[in-house]
Amino acid sequence: MRTLFAATLAISLTATPLAAGAPRYDSAAKIAYMQDMSSGAVLYDKGGSTRMPPASMAKMMTAHVAFRLIQQGKLKLNQKFVVKPETWEKWHGPKAGSTMFLSPNEQVSVDDLLHGIVTLSGNDACVVLAEGIAGTEEAFTDLMNAEAARLGMKDSHFGTSNGWPDEGRTYVTARDLVTLSRSTIEETPDLYKRFYSVRSFTWGQTMGGSAIRQDNRNPILGRIAGADGLKTGHTEEAGYGFAGSAIQNGRRLVMVVAGLDSFNGRIEESVRFMDWGFKAWRAMPLFRKGATVEQAEVQLGWAGTVPLVAPRDLAVTLPAASSGAVSVRVVYDGPIKAPIAKGQEIARLVVSTRDAGEQVMPLVAGEAVSEAGFFGRFWNGLKNFLG
Numbered sequence: 001m002r003t004l005f006a007a008t009l010a011i012s013l014t015a016t017p018l019a020a021g022a023p024r025y026d027s028a029a030k031i032a033y034m035q036d037m038s039s040g041a042v043l044y045d046k047g048g049s050t051r052m053p054p055a056s057m058a059k060m061m062t063a064h065v066a067f068r069l070i071q072q073g074k075l076k077l078n079q080k081f082v083v084k085p086e087t088w089e090k091w092h093g094p095k096a097g098s099t100m101f102l103s104p105n106e107q108v109s110v111d112d113l114l115h116g117i118v119t120l121s122g123n124d125a126c127v128v129l130a131e132g133i134a135g136t137e138e139a140f141t142d143l144m145n146a147e148a149a150r151l152g153m154k155d156s157h158f159g160t161s162n163g164w165p166d167e168g169r170t171y172v173t174a175r176d177l178v179t180l181s182r183s184t185i186e187e188t189p190d191l192y193k194r195f196y197s198v199r200s201f202t203w204g205q206t207m208g209g210s211a212i213r214q215d216n217r218n219p220i221l222g223r224i225a226g227a228d229g230l231k232t233g234h235t236e237e238a239g240y241g242f243a244g245s246a247i248q249n250g251r252r253l254v255m256v257v258a259g260l261d262s263f264n265g266r267i268e269e270s271v272r273f274m275d276w277g278f279k280a281w282r283a284m285p286l287f288r289k290g291a292t293v294e295q296a297e298v299q300l301g302w303a304g305t306v307p308l309v310a311p312r313d314l315a316v317t318l319p320a321a322s323s324g325a326v327s328v329r330v331v332y333d334g335p336i337k338a339p340i341a342k343g344q345e346i347a348r349l350v351v352s353t354r355d356a357g358e359q360v361m362p363l364v365a366g367e368a369v370s371e372a373g374f375f376g377r378f379w380n381g382l383k384n385f386l387g
Contacts, residue, residue: 022355023280023319028269030239030259033174034277037182037245037252039351039359041317043277048175051155052258055233056098056121057243058163058170060180061144063117063195066110066129067188068147077111081132083124091124097164100125101204101212112203119201119216121232126162137161148176151183165237174256177243181230181254185245196229197221219267220244224274232266233258240266246274250313253277283315286328286351294330296347298369301338307366308332308347314361316351327352330363340369 025044033048035041042048069075088104090096100122102108108116108128116125130140137160144158153176159169185192199221202213219242220227227246234240241258255273260266287293287310295305308330316326332347340346347363 023276023321025273025276025280027257027273028260028265029241029257029273031174031241032255032257032269032273033178034253034255034273035178035182036277036281036283036317037185037254038250038283038313038315039317040361041281041356041359043253043281043317043356044273045175048178048256049155049173051171051173052241053163053165053168053170053235053238054172054177055163055235055238055241056123057172057177057231057233057241057256058158058160059117059121059126060177060184060231060243061147061158062126062130062140062161063114064180064184064188065140065143065147066114066133067184067191069133070110070191071188075110075133077109077114079110079132080107081110081113081128082107083128084131087127087131088124091127097123099123102128103204114195115198115201116203118195118231119198120203120214121217123162123164130161148180151179153179163233163235165235174258177256178254181243181245185229185252185254192229197227218242218244219270220246220274223267223271224278227274234263234266242266242270244270244274246278248278249283251278251283251315280320281317281356282320284318284326286310286314286316286349289313292366293349293363294347296330296332297335298340299335299337300371301340301369302372303369306336306340306346306369308363309366310349311343311345311362311364314349316353316359317356318353319355322355332363338369338371340365342366342368 027046031047034044083102083106085104098121100116100120102124113125113129116122127137130137134140140161141158148156156172156176159166200215202211204212217232224246226248229245230243232242240260243256245254257269289312291310292307294308296308298306328351331350336346344365345362346365349361349363351359
């Protein structure tokens with residue numbers, strides 16, 4: 001029978017009681033959610049679990065699926081897909097919303113289509129990429145929903161590749177969009193960097209033959225230091241929304257706002273919200289990357305214990321105006337059965353604070369532990385018996 005082990009660490013970060021409550025904020029958005037990726041702390045939650053139409057923020061999942069396929073070697077950036085005439089017919093002109101200005105029978109690389117999706121929010125680019133990857137847009141949405149299930153996005157479903165209104169079949173939550181954002185940033189960092197912070201992209205021509213240059217609508221690019229993503233969205237049904245991320249001094253925040261009334265209102269609220277996240281909260285360092293935090297018991301391994309190591313610099317998020325002691329404990333389901341790979345996530349560091357709730361961070365195995373044979377198990381059992 002396996003047991004959930006919890007060890008309270010004998011570390012004192014400070015002896016001063018917390019002096020301030022959680023920073024107050026009043027969002028102008030109907031839905032607003034923010035998480036500190038460095039600690040896992042949720043800094044603000046206004047309707048974060050409410051289902052809503054994502055509009056073009058659904059394109060984040062389209063890009064994420066493509067990024068994963070590229071990372072797995074199943075899709076190449078220089079691979080080209082043809083714009084089907086029927087796809088062009090449906091997704092061009094004012095009635096089709098945002099566009100990359102693709103042309104019928106044009107051959108377009110995956111690299112350019114991804115710029116068309118991320119930077120230009122092209123509805124046409126999404127469908128061309130979806131059809132190129134899976135044959136049909138419907139088949140591609142199956143990939144989107146499978147990925148949502150893998151990521152634990154329990155309150156999200158995708159019926160289109162571009163977020164076009166579909167009578168409610170496509171829905172997400174702000175919390176799930178933060179999960180998606182975090183996964184893209186952490187699992188495919190090079191592709192995230194390549195596509196999400198591009199300020200403008202040029203594709204297509206006007207009737208007069210001039211190149212069409214469009215700017216990225218991201219409202220925090222150039223307005224918040226360290227801003228590098230992600231995606232806006234707008235339909236009559238959804239209002240104006242934005243999922244964004246920025247990093248300052250090694251601390252990354254991810255935010256979502258939705259249901260705003262205007263384009264300019266989205267800019268103002270997105271900038272104000274992200275600025276609040278960085279200024280009203282601070283990071284208190286806990287463990288440096290590679291530091292051994294605790295030892296975990298091992299079952300059926302050549303070693304009886306395995307060091308639990310910080311996979312990155314770990315910090316707790318606290319209100320900027322506060323100082324105080326926090327409760328820190330290690331939790332794992334154990335004894336942990338061998339074999340164990342070095343770097344495998346096998347435990348959690350749970351940090352409790354008065355003003356920011358519980359913050360949960362991963363701990364990994366500091367070394368590999370192979371499965372012991374009969375004599376190895378006998379020797380470990382004898383050592384345990386002898387004390």
